[in-house]
Amino acid sequence: MKKVDDYIKRKMKKDSELESRYDLIKQKAKVVQKIIEYRNKHQLSQAKLAKELNVTQQYISKIEEGNFSNLKTVENLLFHIGYRLRLAVVRAQKEHETTRQAVAV
Numbered sequence: 001m002k003k004v005d006d007y008i009k010r011k012m013k014k015d016s017e018l019e020s021r022y023d024l025i026k027q028k029a030k031v032v033q034k035i036i037e038y039r040n041k042h043q044l045s046q047a048k049l050a051k052e053l054n055v056t057q058q059y060i061s062k063i064e065e066g067n068f069s070n071l072k073t074v075e076n077l078l079f080h081i082g083y084r085l086r087l088a089v090v091r092a093q094k095e096h097e098t099t100r101q102a103v104a105v
Contacts, residue, residue, distance in 0.1 A: 028066045031074065035064060038081040053077055
């Protein structure tokens with residue numbers, strides 16, 4: 001795992017946007033982990049959980065793959081399993097602001 005972490009750090013140095021994208025991927029992974037843990041704990045298939053939420057099994061599958069096309073459904077799913085979704089808007093890294101300002105001038 002150390003090699004993977006080192007690789008990611010090197011890539012982040014070269015691509016300033018990678019850090020924010022990587023952070024989002026990690027956050028999505030936490031959501032997915034909670035959903036899968038809940039299903040396993042309660043011995044639910046994707047289809048059974050989907051039925052409880054009145055969505056399709058395919059939609060549960062997409063969420064578990066990290067494809068969140070509808071935050072309201074994800075929020076309902078998390079609430080159903082005992083969590084809530086919290087969104088935060090954070091300022092982009094200063095490097096991005098400098099780039100945007102240079103382009104705007």
